[in-house]
Amino acid sequence: METIHGVGEFDAALSNNRNILAAHFRAEWAPQCAQVETSLLELSKNPDFKDLQVVNVEAESVPQISLKFGITAVPTVIIFRKQLEVDRVNGANPAELVNKLKKQVGRLANERLQTTQADFDDFGDTDGESLEDRLKRLVNAAPCMIFMKGSPDEAKCGFSRTLVSILNNHQADYKHFDILSDEVVRQELKKFSNWPTYPQVYVKGDLVGGLDIIKEMEASGELDSILPKKQDLNQRLSALTKSHPVMIFMKGDPRTPRCGFSKTLMEIMAETGVAFKTFDILQDEDVRQGLKVFSKWPTFPQVYVNGELIGGLDIVKELKASGDLISTLQGA
Structure with a gap:
């Protein structure tokens, strides 16, 4: 499986592909990427996926490519058919990945047979959906x-x-x-x-x-x-930060954090034994951008206790080192 380290390599892989290209945006620190890589490698060896080409893209080494395609977390797999993006899979979801690639392989075969109705049935739908x-x-x-x-x-x-x-x-x-x-x-x-x-x-x-x-x-x-009206964003953010005594805004969720900082924070929180609730900022762009202004804190993750911002990962690390983390999380 080819690994892309530069813009030129990526452009060449994309332009040279006339069938289906699965570009796996990954990072060494994310263990979920290994699971996705294994799934892609197995598929690439399957005769039923002979039209599939797979490449790894080191997301943090090629920020120009990651920015161009809107990569905000790893793993992310973008599926290209005839050099055009047709679908993507966010996170480690092998079943979804296989399903989406299978549909694109089938659609390519249908095109070759000029059965256009099958195209309509298989393009980007859910199983059995007309x-x-x-x-x-x-x-x-x-x-x-x-x-x-x-x-x-x-x-x-x-x-x-x-x-x-x-x-x-x-x-x-x-x-x-x-x-x-x-x-x-x-x-x-x-x-x-x-x-x-x-x-x-x-x-x-x-x-x-x-x-x-x-x-x-x-x-x-x-x-x-x-027209339905937007809820006042500040009111919404205030309600979200107070929706649990310990509220964490992160990329991904506790089981599948989607950045290194969120992953480390989840490991620390697991050690404390303190109950908490999380919000995946990748699922809501309004919250993701608005919370930076609301909290005057420009990065994620962010940790709130009783609606008050404690800080990000660095602050949590400092509190842990000083022995004050658990008492802080308990609102002492």
Whole structure:
């Protein structure tokens, strides 16, 4: 299995691959990476996966690549088909990894046989899920869903950019789906919604319309009445920090920490025997960014006792060394 140490090596591996490439972003300090690496190595030797190429990418040695592909924790496996990202698996989940790679291998075989209907059934769905069920699941994924080109922070067309601006001005609470990342959804959602253009806005699973409709509703004063509103972030963060006597904001969870600092903190906490609750900041970008401002502490993990910030890993280490950690965690 090839290990990538530089940008040039990665670009070459990607450009030379015409089938399926699984890029495993890993780090030596994370034991979960060895489990993922073993799974990938076994798959690469399986004749059923003859179209699969596997590479290891040392995530911290090539920050340019990690940043480009949004790698925030290891292990992460990005699946490329014909040089385009089609899926990814976060964390050590061999069953999910095998399932997703199997689907991409099957889809590649189907393309060769020109059986396009099978493409629709196997592209990015869950087991046994039809295309129609998948689209229903997507439009109901949040009280307000927008299907756009790009993301709210990096819209890929003027219509999407304008829509995001309007929704943000109205403090709308919404999630998005980038149609450029999934050609099947991009084409089939037009039929599903009977709406030929993007962006598209859904509220409670029902299509509201595109940018023109949103503009009309804004002009008439109707828009505020249908949009779910964002909860005040500071109120939410205050409630989260107080949701348990010892509250830890980390990358991953106690069983599968997804950065070295979080892993070390979990080892220390296990030694104390003190009960605690965790919040995975990788699952909520608002909390991840907002908590830095709320706490005036720029890094993670963060430890709170009775709603008050104790600090990060370095502070916990200092408290342990001084013998004050357990009493501090107990609120003494």
